[in-house]
Amino acid sequence: MSDLKPVTPLGGETARVDTIGGLTILENPDWALASLSARQDHDAEAAESAKDFLGFDLPEVGAMAVGDVFSAFWIGPRSWMVAASHDDHELLVAEMKIALKCAASVVEQTDGWCRFDVAGAAAFDLIERSCAASVRAMLAGQVVHTTIHHTGCFLIRDDGGWSVLGPRSSAGSLHHALVTAAHSVA
């Protein structure tokens, strides 16, 4: 395997962790991502192949489904984002292309995104000061695409808190926005 050393979206060799009051903001680069979009008139086939591959049904609008190896969330009409451990599935796209054949277009998205996991008692307050999503009504397993500091982000609610996926090139600005919001509410 290549000896080129990866860096995190924030430019570090290791992921950054910030603790502000009771809040933690964790940079989480350990995910391989690939989008899956059903080809025209191949919806059923794509759904079936995806299920075989993922081990679960592709989730409904606004939802995330989590399996043992993969997770997936809805990103648009007939489109999903599939995630897996980067260490184990760096070539996720290749795996999926084999599984989905011509039923879906699969695109590598791993490094299109940076991901920050936000946890702590005031996490709701932090998210509330960051985006317009109706966060207090969101349940674990729900996902919205929203705008944080002028950038389009996925906001995922899980049991432990929130994950924010934003465009990788703006990772520094997004991180700054989350950290300053954390200081406001912590």
Next chain:
Amino acid sequence: MTQVNRLQGGLISRDRTLNFTFDGRNYQGHPGDTLASALLANGVRLMGRSFKYHRPRGPLTAGSEEPNALVHLRSGARQEPNTRATVTELYDGLEARSQNAWPSLKFDALAVNDCLSNFLTAGFYYKTFMWPAIFWEKIYEPVIRRAAGLGEISFEDDPDVYDKGFLHCDLLIIGAGPAGLSAALTAGRAGARVILAEEDLRPGGRLLAETSPLSDQSGATWAERVRGELVAAGNVRFMPRTTVIGAFDHGIYGAVERVSDHLPQPEAGKPRQVLWRIYSKRAILAAGATERPIAFANNDRPGVMLAGAMRAYVNRWAATPAQDVALFTNNDDGHRTARDLIAKGVNLAAVVDVRPNAPKVDGAALFAGAEVIDSSGRLGLKSIRIRLRNGETRDISCGALAVSGGWNPNVHLTCHQRGRPAWDAGIAAFVPGDALPTGMAVAGAAKGDLSTAGALSGGAGAAVQALRTLGITAKPPDLPEAEDMAVSLKPFWHAKGTKRAWLDQQNDVTVKDVKLAHQENFISVEHLKRYTTLGMAIDQGKTSNVGALSVMAELTGKSIPETGTTIFRPPYTPVAMGTFAGRSVGKEFRPTRLTPSHKWAEERGAVFVEAGDWLRAQWFPKPGETHWRQSVDREVLATRGSVGICDVTTLGKIDVQGADAAEFLNKIYANGFVKLPVGKVRYGLMLREDGVAYDDGTAARLAEDHFVVTTTTVNAVLVYRNMEFARQCLWPDLDVQLASITEAWAQYAVAGPNSRKLLQKIVDPAFDISNDAFPFMACGEITVCDGLRARLFRISFSGELAYEIAVPTRYGDALMRRMAEVGAEFDVIPYGTEALGVMRIEKGHPAGNELNGTTTALNLGMGRMVSKKKDCIGNTLSEREGLNTEDALRLVGLRPVDPTNPVVAGSHLMAEGGPVDAAHDQGYITSAAYSPVLGHSIGLGFLKRGGARKGEILRAVNPLEGVEVAVEVVSAHFVDPEGEKLRV
């Protein structure tokens, strides 16, 4: 002697004393005080000067509608001009200074304006200052500007930060007075998600200022108890110090929470204020009412204030504006002030009630059927003159006068979607009209329901009603017993007289001004406002509009509603600009996008430049280079001489897949793509539907059904959007899927004769990238550095043998370092956007300066690329006559006749020997650079009939900078015009 006018009781905490200064003098107050209440308690009535006549002024109100008591709060960079003392919570160390007065508040030189008032009537400035013309900017206007205005800014950067936040609720209740609290109780108990916003620091609203009980407890106690229940319930969010400033579409409200304004300065990391955007399904406006004054001569002296305000100062803040006080009223509510003052031991010198049958007041002399017609006292009220029912006048000495002309419901927010209020003759006031913002209901005094009992039951009823429409069942709570005085008001607007009687106190608009406006035919309400500046002050006319309308109505013989209404505009009260801006200011104005090699470039000392939201390396100075040109020239020569690397990640990249991907690109691009073989790249030009070129880039065919399209950096978002439009709206049955992958791949241009040799050191041996196996415009998916997936494109922007290589972004930094390392033997250098620009100009490639949104393929010399054999966006309208004239602009190269002269972008082209003016303009220079290869400046430009004018000498004129250069028209391809270097 301190706090001479402090009374007993009140909602202040006497266990702490707060020190503060006003105009440098020390005073004391207590927690719970406002700046105004504390100053009054200290015997200070004079707090400001008026706008035009610089008249001495004290507080008229006790709330956010205050027009007079405006001060500079804080100092240094935190100086806040025009701060209303009436809503400034006192804190220890508070520092305030008066404004609009020089040399001091007591002796203000510009008070001379008051003596000249007969000349400074409404709109006088429209009639003079016209001669001589030059005097306006030089003399008249500077004097006017210095005299005008109120407070001053510090000119220092605001050191505080502001947040934004977003809230969602079933029901937003605006105002936590009796109506709002009972609505919140009702909705809270029904389980609805409720937000209760209150501009004051505590709930209660008018209850805090009144003495009449709610059942067996004081209003303030009841309000606290309700607050306790609401907060404990969990589904109600009580937001004190939060003003709802605007009602926007579809139930969205803006609200400002003053998080830190009651503190000397915000805690570290905490915002000064938060702008909340509240998404509500329903809203109840329970914003109360504002009392209105009665105009009479010299009714603006410090000490003259609204009766309800004086009652609030006495009851809530235990502060009286003076020891001897009089009352002027036309209604029973005013008598409450009299009773409360007397109860607090303040000497009530007189009750002047315009009603002949006015009720008696125990403990004060009543003058029924009388009017206050004048006042005296230079810096504060000393006496009033009243006209008795029998016409006699009498002077009564008093240090303060409470005035009540009735109450105006706070309809402000009901007008934000251009709804007009309706006239309610019963209370002689405007009440909310029928056209309320969708989802809004109004309750309590804001609706014209002026009794406490009415507010309580009205609030509960409104909540039941609002929740019912959401399918939530609620029932009104048991409400306490409260006063239920019926209000029937016979309006009394102003006492007749010849002296000036103020309507708009801040802007110095008097009854006389309204008369003059009428005389000059400024009769429409909007004309009246604009001509006299009535209602343009910071209270938006809350205390003045209705009074002025009444005067105009008298003059025209119409009723007030016939005379017209004015509507209010957001915000409800003035809002700091910083609050609207939030965190997106300074360096964080927009997100900063960094390229994968950013850190590496930083280590190399690169100079960065903004490209849209991206930061890109502009050039990489080396030790000893003192001018940017040295670095750029070196980068160009080194690249053309051996090899250079440039981070081109910023170019938009869009993944296009599907059985119809090629057909789709055929429609998107002006030129054809169906026949492009797999493993090949093609340049593509995109047109807007109007036939003008707007973007260019390449499309690489990685598989039959898979392309990667590149766009320019600035248009990445737009192209992606337009492609989605084409896919979803124009050709919805094409099998094509799109995904933006700009960020996912780090992409580097490797250019120069040694570029292949360098790449061969990192491309894994399994992949043959020799000229034969991987010719010009080839592309493919490969691996590098022992197995890392990568994409390689043999394309060139510089005109050299060149490639672009892409790897997953997380490896971008390492790849750049690796290429620098293995390229050392070729003296590889990194080059920035400046060298990139020089080389593309040398090669004659159009870029943003040429694709400026007005140029067509024809202008760019690519007219033949626009296929006439297929449908594509823009091809039809590109055929319009005006875009295909004989003398259409054509892209040309330009070089200075004297090679030592610079070519300057933005110069215009004129014929040699011809006149230099717009009528003889031949074109303009779009891009220019010094070409280190050619040893002189070069330029690209658009020239009329440019294609046929090679060799012609033109004048490149730049009168803006006083420069003119003779230039020769040449081919735009300065370097390697045949493209031989690309193919080796």
Next chain:
Amino acid sequence: MTYSAFRILKEALTGHKGWGPQWRDPVPQPDYDYVIVGGGGHGLATAYYLASKFDQGRIAVLEKRWIGGGNVGRNTTIIRSNYLLDGNEPFYEFSLKLWEGLERDLNYNAMVSQRGVLNLVHTDAQRDSARRRGNAMILNGSDAELLDADGVRAMYPFLNFEDARFPIKGGLLQRRGGTARHDAVAWGYARGADRRGVDIIQNCEVTGFRIKDGKVLGVETSRGYIAADKVGVAVAGSSSRVMETAGMRLPIESHVLQAFVSEGLKPTISGVITYGAGHFYCSQSDKGGLVFGGDIDMYNSYAQRGNLPAVEDVMESGISLIPALGRVRLLRSWGGIMDMSMDGSPFIDRTHIEGLYFNGGWCYGGFKATPASGYCFAHLLATDRRHETATAYRLDRFRRGCMIDEKGQGAQPNLH
């Protein structure tokens, strides 16, 4: 009555009894030579110039509500002629020259104040295009100066030079640009027209046109039918609505633009500043309020009000440019309806209906154009020929492919 300092003195000493109405409220006559539809700035200016510079015919201005209530009553008061394109610059320069003599011409102080309009540049490409524009201005007989960052700093040291996301690299300055008291412009033209016999008829809504055999005969109004030889429509904001009653579809969309004013401040900003990296322009009125605005709300609207995102966008830009304004309070916002045309440039043209003329499509630049728009429209109405500075403002220019697209955005009205 002629206005002067002497007159003010005299009136002050005699109780201001001598001031008469600044314009009459006449009863509409059954017919006129010219009917101008729209009593905004452009309509009033048209009537004024028709009466003072061209035909001496019988002229009426018909206004739906109160005069000056259109965009002349709700703008950010900027006057300038810093245009790039040949179709525009001569016209706006003509307008600026009319501004310069306006007050003496009208005997009305509209507070035309040439305090300079500065367009900031933040990138090299912007500087190149500013240079091209500045040169175009000079070649058209206007004035322009290119400032570097130090030149900008000398004028406005409090701009954000230290901590800017998009650093200021310079600016294009037009010293002759500035501001004018917008309402007074409408009133001054109204008074001037009225004094020359023009009937200004308020509360008179035009509801349709009477057209026969391709020729206009007059207008139907809320106050009855009024016949006219020539009808000029100048109702920017409502252009599509009004011209639809004549069966015309226009290359115009109506959009809302919000504008803002702060509380009154002592002198803070002397001229007009426009940000080049965001949507923000600002000046200070003689009363002391900062007057500022930004981009339109982006969607079609006749609602005369906007929403929060556009407000926040303006303030983000404003505070990023001038951090010292952070604590200055916004006092009031308002919204006007803009005729956004397909290339961002206006129309002053005949229509296919004989005797019916159209003036509109001013996007959000109509205020500065008021004098020239009125003059050129009057010229067209009186002579049937386009004024030499307004030849490009034709309704058929999209059909011919002769767009005047300053911003290079194409047929997307909300981007102009």
Next chain:
Amino acid sequence: MIINHPILGPRDAQEFTYLGDANLIDRPDWRAENAIKAFHDYLHLRDNPAGEHRELWFHEQGDRSWLVVTRDTLTHEITSVELARDVARERGRGK
């Protein structure tokens, strides 16, 4: 403003990019004899009513759907929101 997205429910209009008149879906036939005039009218002479308006919005900061929104330009009231793709197909657009 809030746009009630047919798939996602109510979303702040700030997440969307506005284009304009929904008739922009009805792109003319490039082969027609009067194609230039047809394209001119299609592109430039758009509906601009004071009242109900059918218009295109793009959920750029969301699921990237183009929507046809029916909105009153006087009151901003929105009465219907459809996926533009569905509308396009209904109007006969295909490949």
